[in-house]
Amino acid sequence: MSGEPxxxxxxxxxxxxxxxxxxxxxxxxxxxxxxxxxxxxEDIAAFVAKARAMSPHAAGAKGRLxxxxxxxxxxxxxxxxxCALQADMFREAAALGSLDxxxxxxxxxxxxxxxxxxxxxxxxxxxxxxxxxxxxxxxIGKVLSEARRExxxxxxxxxxxxxxxxxxxxxxxxxxxxxxxxxxxxxxMFQEGHDGVAEQAFRRSRV
Numbered sequence: 001m002s003g004e005p006x007x008x009x010x011x012x013x014x015x016x017x018x019x020x021x022x023x024x025x026x027x028x029x030x031x032x033x034x035x036x037x038x039x040x041x042e043d044i045a046a047f048v049a050k051a052r053a054m055s056p057h058a059a060g061a062k063g064r065l066x067x068x069x070x071x072x073x074x075x076x077x078x079x080x081x082x083c084a085l086q087a088d089m090f091r092e093a094a095a096l097g098s099l100d101x102x103x104x105x106x107x108x109x110x111x112x113x114x115x116x117x118x119x120x121x122x123x124x125x126x127x128x129x130x131x132x133x134x135x136x137x138x139x140i141g142k143v144l145s146e147a148r149r150e151x152x153x154x155x156x157x158x159x160x161x162x163x164x165x166x167x168x169x170x171x172x173x174x175x176x177x178x179x180x181x182x183x184x185x186x187x188x189m190f191q192e193g194h195d196g197v198a199e200q201a202f203r204r205s206r207v
Contacts, residue, residue: 063099063157064117066103066150068143070163071107073135078192082162087125103127104143108134112142117154136168140205144176144187151185158186164193167199172206181207 075082090101101124103115111134118124131198140161158185159180166173178186 004127006061034125040161041198064150064154065099065101066104066147066156066176067101068104068145068147068161069106069157070138070140070161071105071131071133071166072112072165073107073133074136074164076133077194079133080146082106083125084194086162087121090121090124102147105131106136106139106142107131110139111136112139112146138163140166140173141168141176144173144180147185147187148176148179149194151180151183156185156187160188160190161202162190162203163190164191165178165195165200169181170201170204173201177207 100117100119102117103124104113106112115127118127140163143161144159147156149154180187185207187205187207189206191202192201
């Protein structure tokens with residue numbers, strides 16, 4: 001496959017959702033279901049605050065957010081819980097209006113897909129619910145490259161990534177994130193789990 005994400009073959013296929021905190025690990029552990037925790041509502045509140053900051057002020061204008069997800073097999077144990085939490089986040093954000101979201105996800109052997117721009121949160125939740133996890137390595141570099149193209153083409157206001165691992169050259173990822181920073185597009189990296197390598201990489205890639 002090429003290095004660019006492809007469009008899903010059907011309208012019902014799109015990325016998943018999950019539970020994590022920007023720059024910090026969540027309470028879930030790899031291979032086991034995380035315990036329910038009060039901070040889930042805090043995660044939603046933080047996301048809504050960021051969405052509000054991205055909403056355009058001009059009448060009739062649209063804010064655009066690239067939302068990217070790791071859908072590799074290590075995410076499977078917490079996938080359903082993550083999808084439910086992310087759906088809650090977008091329902092809350094829907095009240096703000098004027099926010100379009102492009103879902104990007106990777107999984108399996110070199111599979112990276114991107115949806116069209118979506119403003120209907122019900123459609124978004126439905127798409128995320130139909131994604132299943134498949135074994136493979138991380139492809140965060142492709143996600144950041146796709147976000148860079150969209151930032152130049154369609155005025156993306158921010159990038160949000162959720163994942164639990166990093167198996168790529170961290171310096172290359174930081175360079176790609178830096179390009180987004182130069183375009184004044186913030187990158188929010190949410191981590192699920194306790195992988196130390198991923199935590200350091202995500203911290204360095206935030207802009």
